[in-house]
Every structure is written in C-alpha cells, then in structure tokens.
Amino acid sequence: MTKKILRALAGETLPTPPIWMMRQAGRYLPEYKATRAEAGDFLSLCYNPELATEVTLQPIRRYGFDAAILFADILLLPQALGADLWFVTGEGPRLSTITTDAEFDKLGQGEIIHDTLNPVYETVRRLSKELPSETTLIGFAGAPWTVATYMIAGRGTPDQGPAHALKAENRALFEKIIDRLTESTIDYLSEQVKAGAEVVKIFDSWAGSLQGEDFDRYALEPARIITSELKSRFPDLPVIAFPRQAGDKYIGFHKATGADCVAVDDSVTPEWAAEHVQVDGCVQGNLKSSHMVTGGQDLIDETRRVVKAFSKGPHIFNLGHGITPDADPENVQLMIDTIRNG
Numbered sequence: 014m015t016k017k018i019l020r021a022l023a024g025e026t027l028p029t030p031p032i033w034m035m036r037q038a039g040r041y042l043p044e045y046k047a048t049r050a051e052a053g054d055f056l057s058l059c060y061n062p063e064l065a066t067e068v069t070l071q072p073i074r075r076y077g078f079d080a081a082i083l084f085a086d087i088l089l090l091p092q093a094l095g096a097d098l099w100f101v102t103g104e105g106p107r108l109s110t111i112t113t114d115a116e117f118d119k120l121g122q123g124e125i126i127h128d129t130l131n132p133v134y135e136t137v138r139r140l141s142k143e144l145p146s147e148t149t150l151i152g153f154a155g156a157p158w159t160v161a162t163y164m165i166a167g168r169g170t171p172d173q174g175p176a177h178a179l180k181a182e183n184r185a186l187f188e189k190i191i192d193r194l195t196e197s198t199i200d201y202l203s204e205q206v207k208a209g210a211e212v213v214k215i216f217d218s219w220a221g222s223l224q225g226e227d228f229d230r231y232a233l234e235p236a237r238i239i240t241s242e243l244k245s246r247f248p249d250l251p252v253i254a255f256p257r258q259a260g261d262k263y264i265g266f267h268k269a270t271g272a273d274c275v276a277v278d279d280s281v282t283p284e285w286a287a288e289h290v291q292v293d294g295c296v297q298g299n300l301k302s303s304h305m306v307t308g309g310q311d312l313i314d315e316t317r318r319v320v321k322a323f324s325k326g327p328h329i330f331n332l333g334h335g336i337t338p339d340a341d342p343e344n345v346q347l348m349i350d351t352i353r354n355g
C-alpha cells in the first residue's frame with residue numbers, strides 16, 4: 014500500500030502528513046470559475062461527468078494534493094429521492110420541504126436514486142482512471158441529520174430550527190426521514206465505491222447542534238449504521254466521519270461508529286484533539302480556513318502548530334472546514350510548502 018492517505022487511514026504515523034482540503038475544487042480557483050461558467054450553473058456542473066471530472070482534477074494538477082474528492086454535493090441525494098433542488102446565486106441551496114407524512118410518502122426509495130445519480134458514478138469511474146497513481150479518490154455523502162436539516166427547512170438555517178421543531182413535534186416522521194436517508198446513503202456510497210471511490214467521507218456539518226441523547230441517536234447512530242453496513246459490503250473500505258462542532262462528543266467517536274478517521278473542525282485545538290481523539294485512530298484537520306485568506310507568518314505558524322500537535326499519530330492534514338471563495342491560491346501553496354518542507 015503506497016498511497017499516503019491510505020497508510021494514514023490504516024493507522025500509520027507518517028514523517029509528513031498527507032494533505033487535501035475540503036472544497037479544494039471551488040471558486041477561489043480561476044480555472045474552477047471558468048469550467049463552472051462553461052457548465053452554466055452549479056448543478057449542471059455536478060451532473061456533467063466530463064466537467065465534474067475536470068474540476069476535481071484541477072487542484073490535483075495545481076498543487077499535487079494526496080487526495081481528490083469527488084465533485085458533487087450532499088444535496089443531490091434528496092434530489093434523487095424526489096425533492097426539488099435549486100441554488101440561488103449569492104444565497105445558497107433551496108429545496109421543496111418535507112414536513113408532513115404526505116410529503117414524506119411521495120419520496121422515492123431503493124434503487125430509484127440511481128436514475129438521478131448515475132452521472133455522479135460516471136464521474137467517479139472517470140476519475141479513477143485519470144488520477145495520478147499516488148492520489149486517493151474520496152467519495153462522500155452528507156450525514157442523515159445534516160441532509161434532513163436542509164430537507165425539512167428547504168434551505169440552510171443558522172440554528173437548524175425547523176429540523177429541531179419537527180423532531181419535537183412529530184418524532185415519528187422525523188425518524189422516518191433519518192431512516193430513509195440512512196438507507197439511501199448506504200446505497201449511494203456503495204455505488205460510489207463500486208465505481209472506484211477508495212475512501213468515503215460522511216459530512217455531518219450540523220452535528221454540533223444536536224445535544225446529549227439527540228447527538229447519540231441522530232449523529233452517532235446513523236454514522237455507525239452506515240459505517241458498519243459499508244464495511245460488511247466492502248471490508249477494506251476506510252471511512253472518514255466528520256461530526257462538525259461535536260466538541261466533547263468527538264471523544265470516542267471512532268470507537269462508537271467504527272470510523273477509521275475522525276475529521277475535526279477548528280472549534281477545538283489540535284493539541285486537545287491529539288490528546289482526546291487521535292488516541293483512538295487517525296484524525297483529519299484542522300487549520301482554520303481563514304488562514305487561506307490572510308496568509309503570512311500566521312499561516313506558517315499555525316500550519317506548523319497543527320502538524321506538530323498531530324505528529325505522534327496518524328494524521329491527514331486538512332482545514333477545519335471548506336476553503337472559501339475569497340481565499341488566495343498562493344496561500345494554499347504556502348501551506349503545502351510549510352507542511353512538506355517544515
């Protein structure tokens with residue numbers, strides 16, 4: 014096994030950590046903006062295997078990252094289940110809402126999702142042929158809770174209020190949504206793996222708004238079910254879980270879910286995460302993405318700090334959250350040089 018990401022995921026402590034960035038194919042890159050303009054809009058780009066392959070490869074050509082992440086979006090799955098989905102420029106995603114049993118009953122299930130998602134699998138097949146032999150291909154999906162927050166509210170919300178309200182008012186319906194998403198996510202990720210994804214990552218961006226027992230039932234338990242089912246189908250598949258802003262709930266997340274790697278955001282320090290999370294296995298993270306905007310000596314110092322804090326165990330270098338459109342591509346190079354050259 015020579016790919017550095019796979020070695021770290023298998024628990025090896027490497028002399029320098031492998032590197033990739035969330036949202037590495039994105040609007041901070043001029044070549045991304047050009048291809049997105051060619052596609053017309055974001056969703057057309059996601060469903061165009063030729064152009065989605067191109068934007069996935071762009072940051073690999075420019076920076077030589079150790080991993081490429083499939084270019085797609087966590088909201089394609091609700092669309093494949095039958096929700097309407099569109100993006101409002103400058104604002105973000107919009108979906109038709111699911112807040113009643115009648116709306117839930119109209120959703121599809123099982124194999125039906127592949128009708129919509131086939132172009133995504135085609136992108137994965139192309140990538141697995143075109144990527145350099147040392148680059149790992151990561152597939153992904155949203156975690157059920159995070160995807161449910163968008164399906165219930167019909168948009169992104171600062172506090173996930175509508176999803177929490179449905180959970181309080183109609184727990185049975187809320188749980189049906191979580192269960193349907195859990196099953197479909199397993200099917201979606203399974204097809205990505207069959208098409209060539211070597212690792213999968215589960216993005217639970219809003220895990221931090223689930224408290225106490227709710228966290229265990231709706232963040233941890235779905236991650237455990239998805240991970241164990243995928244591993245029974247594909248015994249060697251490494252899984253990365255990202256329960257963002259989980260705080261103390263990061264502790265024990267590897268063991269409780271079976272994930273090979275837990276990605277940590279920048280609301281915890283790398284020293285804390287090394288002591289409390291990396292003890293159980295590989296961690297990914299967690300440089301603040303604002304350093305990609307501001308650069309300079311702070312970027313160098315904080316990059317070195319993250320590398321040093323995680324140097325005694327398996328680590329994949331990443332940001333704490335996605336790189337933003339106002340980032341400077343030269344700062345990304347500075348981060349990489351700092352990691353690789355010390």
Ligand SMILES: Cc1c2[nH]c(c1CCC(=O)O)Cc1[nH]c(c(CCC(=O)O)c1C)Cc1[nH]c(c(CCC(=O)O)c1C)Cc1[nH]c(c(C)c1CCC(=O)O)C2
Nearest residue numbers: 035036037038039055082083084085086087105216218335
């Ligand atoms: C919540 C969420 C979404 N999508 C995603 C999440 C979870 C991770 C996170 O917390 O960031 C995950 C995601 N979205 C995208 C990827 C591709 C892989 C990657 O580069 O990491 C991944 C893994 C592409 C994208 N997804 C989106 C973009 C920007 C689209 C563009 O080109 O305009 C990209 C590159 C759009 C998107 N998609 C979503 C939002 C809220 C937005 C923002 C709207 C905006 O910024 O204008 C839903």
